[in-house]
Amino acid sequence: MQISEFVAHTIVALSQNIDIQARLKNNLADNQLLQRILDESLRIYPLFGITNRIADQDYQMRNGQVIPEGMNIVFDFVACHAEGIINPNVFDPDRWIQPKQPDNCYMPFGAGPRMCPAKKFAYNITATLVTDMIKNYWFISSIEHDRPLTGGGLVYFFSDNQGIKQRIKRRLMLPMISFKEALVQRCYSRKVIKNCEIVNKTDFLTKLVKTEAQDMPSL
Numbered sequence: 001m002q003i004s005e006f007v008a009h010t011i012v013a014l015s016q017n018i019d020i021q022a023r024l025k026n027n028l029a030d031n032q033l034l035q036r037i038l039d040e041s042l043r044i045y046p047l048f049g050i051t052n053r054i055a056d057q058d059y060q061m062r063n064g065q066v067i068p069e070g071m072n073i074v075f076d077f078v079a080c081h082a083e084g085i086i087n088p089n090v091f092d093p094d095r096w097i098q099p100k101q102p103d104n105c106y107m108p109f110g111a112g113p114r115m116c117p118a119k120k121f122a123y124n125i126t127a128t129l130v131t132d133m134i135k136n137y138w139f140i141s142s143i144e145h146d147r148p149l150t151g152g153g154l155v156y157f158f159s160d161n162q163g164i165k166q167r168i169k170r171r172l173m174l175p176m177i178s179f180k181e182a183l184v185q186r187c188y189s190r191k192v193i194k195n196c197e198i199v200n201k202t203d204f205l206t207k208l209v210k211t212e213a214q215d216m217p218s219l
C-alpha cells in the first residue's frame with residue numbers, strides 16, 4: 001500500500017517534470033539521480049502526514065523552551081520537510097546534491113527507535129519499479145498533484161515506439177487528456193452531489209447528533 005503510493009507520487013511528479021523524466025530515462029544506471037528523485041518525492045509527498053510522541057521527561061529546547069513530561073508532541077512531516085528549503089513546493093531532485101536543510105528535518109520514515117523498519121525495502125522496490133516504468137514508457141499527467149492525490153492519480157503513458165500510430169497517438173494525447181479529465185471530474189462532482197443529497201434525505205446528521213446525545217452517560 002505505502003509502496004504503491006510512493007511509486008504513484010514519483011511517477012506523477014516525473015510526468016509533470018518532463019525534463020527530469022528525460023534525464024532519468026537517459027541515465028537509468030545513475031543510481032544517485034534516482035535516489036535524489038525518490039528523496040524529493042518523499043520530501044514533498046511524505047506518506048505519513050503526522051506522527052506523535054509523548055515526552056517521557058522534561059526536555060529543554062535550544063531556544064530555552066521546555067517540553068514538559070507527558071506532553072503530546074505532534075510532528076507535521078510536510079512542514080518539517082519544508083524547513084530551510086528554498087521554494088519547498090518545487091520538485092527539484094538536484095537540491096539533494098548539496099542539501100542545505102537543518103539536521104533532522106527530513107524524516108519520511110520517522111526517526112529514532114520506532115522508525116520504519118522497511119526503509120531500505122521500500123527504496124529498493126520503488127527504485128526497481130520506477131526504473132522499469134521509465135525505461136519502457138513516457139508519462140504525462142495534468143492532475144493537481146497534492147499529497148492525498150485528491151485529483152486522482154491520472155497519468156497517461158505511451159511507449160518509445162516511433163511508429164506512425166504512436167506519433168499520431170502522441171499528437172492527440174493532450175486534447176484526449178483534457179477531454180477525459182473533464183469527463184472524469186464531472187463524474188466525480190456528480191457523485192459528490194448525489195452523496196450529499198442522500199445524506200440530506202436520510203437526515204443523517206440529525207440522527208447522528210441524537211444518537212450521540214442518547215449514548216452519552218448522564219452526569
Ligand code: HEM
Nearest residue numbers: 002003006047048051052108109110114115116117118122
Ligand atoms: C515508502 C514507504 C514507507 C514509508 C514512507 C513509511 C513510513 C513510516 C513511518 C514515517 C513510520 C514511523 C511512524 C512513527 O514514527 O510514528 C513507519 C513505521 C512503520 N513502518 Fe513504514 N513506511 C513505508 C513502508 C513500509 C512497509 C512496506 C512496511 C512493511 C512491510 C512498513 C512497516 C512499518 C512498521 C512495522 C512500522 C512501525 C515501527 C514501530 O513502531 O516500531 N513500512 N513507517
